[in-house]
Amino acid sequence: MNTLKNDLSRTTTVINELGIHARPAARIAAIASAARSDVRLRKNGEQADATSIIDILSLACFKGTVVTLEISHPEDMPVLNKIIDLFERGFEE
Amino acid sequence: MQSDVREMILKGISGSPGICIGKAYLVDKEGVDVIEKYSISPEAVRKEVDRFKTAVTKARNELEDTIKRVPEELRHHAAILETHLLLHKDKMFYGKIIDMIKIRMINAEWALKETTAQTKAMFNDISDPYLKSRAADIEHVAERIMGNLVGIKAVNIAGIDKRVILVAHNLSPAQTSQIQLEKVMGFITDRGGRASHTSIIARTLEIPAVLGLDNATSIIKNDNIIIVDGTAGIVIVHPEEETLIRYDELAKKYAQRKADILRTSVRPAESIDGQAFSIMGNIELPEEVVAVKDHGGDGIGLYRTEFLYMNRDTFPDEQELFNQYKEVAELMYPQPVTIRTLDVNGDKAILGMETPDEANPALGLRAIRFCLQKPGMFKTQFRAILRAAAFGNVRVLLPMISGSEEIHETLKIIDQAAESLEKDGFPYNRNIKTGIMIEVPSAAIIADQLADMVDFFSIGTNDLVQYTLAIDRGNRQVAYLYNTLHPAVIRMIKFVVDAGKKKQIKTFMCGEMAAEIFNLPILMGIGIDALSMAPQSIPSVKNMIRKISVSESRLFLKEVLKQTSAADTMQLITDTYGKTLTNGIYHT
Known part of the structure; x- marks a missing residue:
């Protein structure tokens, strides 16, 4: 496995009951907007721009969906970790 | 007038x-729907973009005002408005509209209308109903901007x-x-x-x-x-x-x-003639224990354990499983927690493991069959369960049992788990009650034999009905044939409960059938000992039980067993218990 690529992406599962609806999407987008380069959300080969609520919503991530979050630059690691943390806490819903 | x-x-x-x-x-807000489309001259494009930007800014300001005025008791709902605030400037929306005005040289209203329609169309492909209805969020944002563009005053x-x-x-x-x-x-x-x-x-x-x-x-x-x-x-x-x-x-x-109902939901579910039934909750995550307690549940009748196994690269380790099981056991103590071992099936691919294509996943390598092929993984789960059993009232439930061999094999693995825990010096409890799901017709038919090998039965009606009637509920062509009141289903349940009673073991029910109150007179007549369901269904089921007499329901069951179709049985239920049921239904 490509370790470098691995370092820049993390995989998690959507655990909150209602999935990634507008509110979680907005929280992701708000954090992703602070990144210095692209942040992408991937699901089954599809991808979304993590700074766009609409793009995130269009991925249709419901409860149980496995998603991969990917950054393009190591400096954005805090962004990656913050968003993954949100996923893991079920967006505090 | x-x-x-x-x-x-x-x-x-x-x-x-x-x-x-x-x-x-x-x-x-009538009138907003009538949107005109017109071209704008190249010189006017910039002005048109500005007009759009002004409308957005105004919409955002209005929304910010609204957020400030949200009453305290609805504060948590205001989060959706904060989201709308961000949506106004979303690049897939805001950016797209501005591009459209510039490139196609059309008026802002039309660009807004078209972008909104496109975005909403995207949501139509989403199958999840909740996420799909999020198209409404886009619509609300668009409406507010449109109102500002065309100058309509919101009510x-x-x-x-x-x-x-x-x-x-x-x-x-x-x-x-x-x-x-x-x-x-x-x-x-x-x-x-x-x-x-x-x-x-x-x-x-x-x-x-x-x-x-x-x-x-x-x-x-x-x-x-x-x-x-x-x-x-x-x-x-x-x-x-x-x-x-x-x-x-x-x-x-x-x-x-x-x-x-609210006042009485914690009180025991006792029939008119004084027989108590245990009404428990089904859960998947430790967090749901609270819902079970709040709704007056007498324990956890079904704790699904698939969650920790899903969508990850390795099987969960013993400590992770143990922590969760222990938490639930401690929270529920002294009431029982029934942990069902891994029940994976066709819908739930685990570990991204490429499950071989099966023509009939429902009849394939799932649940106990899968686990017995992975004895190491299975033993880990049992070690976690036996350890958690030292901290609460834990029982274990084996899914998809079709015959005695599977029980023998599993009991051996449980023994090995206990021996290894003894060797490793962990506290554990081997005297854990072991039960099996009765969901495969073969297990129901030999329930009298299986009763000698286990401590309790739990009837999983969803699968039992599906397998007994040969109906795939997901198949619309035949879904109408799926009926829990089919005479064959009722007979089978009765046979299982009777077999259990003869061998002095209890029979529970944890399928959807248990939560539908019109089934209660039959289930009580059959003599089921406990029911487990989604936490929200507990209060109404408890309430219904308090209105039924067990001795009467036994007589009623005799009539039910004479019926030759589900429709006739339903009619009989309505005729006999209609009034009690209507009263019950009104609070669900």
């Missing part, structure tokens, strides 16, 4: 249960000064947040479904709502007297006097019953 108008019944979707009678108050709900029933085409979260709760008795909307925002808010506030009425806003006029029956999903316009009296009584009864 009312003499020439006829009583009219409108049918919609039940958004939130309850009944209210009152005057209609229409909230709508201000905050100004309502009497107790009313709100009638709207579609209530936006912004509108709902402005509502003074004490002034609103119910909601009616043309659009929306059970997953819509209006429905969620109405249920939170526990006021009735009927949605998806299509044309309520064109039929109902301001100040019309209307009846909202949120339980049945109907609205009655211009009710006649008798109807009013009838519903007034129903509304009072409903309120009374709701209060009763």
Whole structure:
């Protein structure tokens, strides 16, 4: 496995009951907007721009969906970790 | 004035249960739909973009004001408005519209309308109903901007000064947040479904709502007297006097019953003739224990353990499993927690493991069959369960058992798990009660033999019915044949319970059948010992049990067993228990 690529992406599962609806999407987008380069959300080969609520919503991530979050630059690691943390806490819903 | 108008019944979707009678108050923004399309000259493009930007800024300011004015009790719903605030500037929306104005040289209204339509179309491909209905969020944002572009004044709900029933085409979260709760008795909307925002808010506030009425806003006029029956999903316009009296009584009864149920949900479920039934909750995550307790559950009748195994690269380790099981066991103590071992099936691919393509996954490598092929993984789960059993009242439940060999093999693995724990010096409890799911017809038919090998049975009706009737519930062509009241199903359940009683072991039921109150007279007559269901169903099931006599239900069962079809059985239930059931249904 490509370790470098691995370092820049993390995989998690959507655990909150209602999935990634507008509110979680907005929280992701708000954090992703602070990144210095692209942040992408991937699901089954599809991808979304993590700074766009609409793009995130269009991925249709419901409860149980496995998603991969990917950054393009190591400096954005805090962004990656913050968003993954949100996923893991079920967006505090 | 009312003499020439006829009583009219409108049918919609039940958004939130309850009944209210009152005057209609229409909230709508007519005219916004008529959008003109026109070209703009190259010189005017910049001005047009600015016009759009101004409308967005104004919309954002208005929304910020609204957020500030959200009453304290609805503060947590205001988060959706904060989201809308961000949506205004979303690049897939805001950026796209500006590009469209520039490139196609069209007016801002049209660009907005078209982008909104495109975005909404994207949501139509989403199958999840909740996520799909998020298209409404885009629509609300667009509406507000459009209102500013074309200059329409939004109706201000905050100004309502009497107790009313709100009638709207579609209530936006912004509108709902402005509502003074004490002034609103119910909601009616043309659009929306059970997953819509209006429905969620109405249920939170526990006021009735009927949605998806299509044309309520064109039929109902301001100040019309209307009846909202949120339980049945109907609205009655211009009710006649008798109807009013009838519903007034129903509304009072409903309120009374709701209060009763809440007060009594923690009390035991005891039949009229004094037999107690254990009513437990089904859970998947430790967090759900709270819901079971809040709804008066007598324990966990089904703790699904798939969650920790899903979507990861390795099997969960023993400590991770143990921590979760222990938490649930401790939270529930002294009440029982029934942990079902890994029950993976076709829908739930685990570990991204490429499960071989199976023509019939429901009849394939799943549940106990899968686990017995992975004895190491299975042993890990048992070690975690046995360790957790040292901290609470834990039982273990084996899914998809079809014959005695599977039980033998599994018991051996449990013994090995116990031996290894002994060697490793962990505290554990080997005297754990072991039960099997009765969901494969073969297991039901030899229940008398299997009863010698285990401590309890748990009937999983969803699969048992599916396998017995050879019906795939997911297949629309045949789903109508799926019926828990099929005589074969009732006989099979009775046989299992009787076999258990002969060998002095208890039989539980944890499928959907257990939560439907019209099944209770039959299940009580059969002599089932405990039921487990979604936590929210517990109060109404407990309440229903308190209205039924076991000795009567035994006589009733004799009649049921004579019926030759599910329809006849249903008729018999309605004839015998109809009144009790209707009263019961009204508080679900």
